[in-house]
Amino acid sequence: MTTPTTSRQWILNNFIPENRGIDIDADFTLTTSPLPSKLSPGELLIQQTHLSNDPAQRSWIVDKLPHEHYMPPVRPGQVMASFGVGTILATENPDFAVGDRVLGMLNWQDYIVVDPSKAVMPVTKIPEGIDPVDYLALGTTALTAYFGLLRTAGATSSDNVVVVSAAAGATGSVVTQIAKRVLGIKHVWGIVGSDEKCALAAEVGGCDRVFNYKREGWKAEFKDAAREAGGVNVYFDNVGGTITDAVLRNMTVGGRVAMCGAISGYDKPEEPSGVTGEGWGHIIYRALKVEGFLVMQFMKDFGSAGQELGKWAQEGKLQALKTVMEVGFEGVPQGMVRLLKGENNGKLVTKLVL
DSSP states (O other), X not given: OOOOOEEEEEEEOSOOOTTSOOOHHHHEEEEEEEOOSSOOTTOEEEEXXXXXXXXXXHHTTSOOOGGXXXXXXXXXXXXXXXXXXXXEEEEOOTTOOTTOEEEEEOOSBSEXXXXXGGOSSOOEEXXXXXXXXXXXXXXXXXXXXXXXXXXXXXXXXXXXEEEEESTTBHHHHHHHHIIIIISOOSEEEEEESSHHHHHHHXXXXXXXXEEETTSTTHHHHHHHHHHHHTOEEEEXXXXXXXXXXXXXXXXXXXXXXXXXXXXXXXXXXXXXXSOOHHHHHHHHHTTOEEEEOOGGGGGGGHHHHHHHHHHHHHTTSOOOOEEEEEEOGGGTTHHXXXXXXXXXXXXXXXEEOO
């Protein structure tokens, strides 16, 4: 193919408050920018083929002070950030060859020039024969599940009840599989937002019981189940808000909570995204250990964790739950909108129609 001379990019127009929905036309602009005519030593020219859609992206476009962000935020006038998979078209880096597929922070653009030694996040090769969608579904997402459940929450096979919110999501579905098929925990329960997701959390995620929080009476059912089982030992929280409150009030004394996300409040001003006053009461009176975490805290252990996750996948203990959205580059922002509306099962990957 002819070497591209320009790159299409989606630019953030303005910060988007946490309690407002995304308006693609108002909040983003599609532009075209020139690419360098020649690569400098160490650089790669990459054509992006797949984009990762992650809840964390929503927090990157909120106006906060630098110390409130775990990574540099996307500012108005900059290209929207995202992880992605692409193919190397040209290289001036001896560690990479033309045709290699790589994972990195490729952002919302169809072509990008990257120097891996200067990149914000590592640029890594994808092994031959691996589907990019599966790699994204069991990549950083699976590492988040791994470290959140096993390190932050400290779950072990001696725990009796593990509960996971957003259990049919990209991270939650891996958490439930590790809890059930690797640790062998007796009661692995999921909380989801539809009957379809209930079925997926049970069939793919291995959940023994799944609660649809949109069904009337689910909290009473959850309370009865928790009492019968002796209380919840571990809670992996992806949503925050009233769902988390419902779990906290049914935990055992000394229970552990890994706080991974608060998607219930993203773009929804009527829904509290954090723990409410009642929830804090249960944390105190039940002596719960509640800890937030970021997967990047564990970067030095990514290699060993990835090997273990790969082994579990080969043994059939982990499956990639995924939704693929095929669009032209003009449709890239739709991925974030669909994700925040919950219109996905498992990992939502945007596959570019080239």
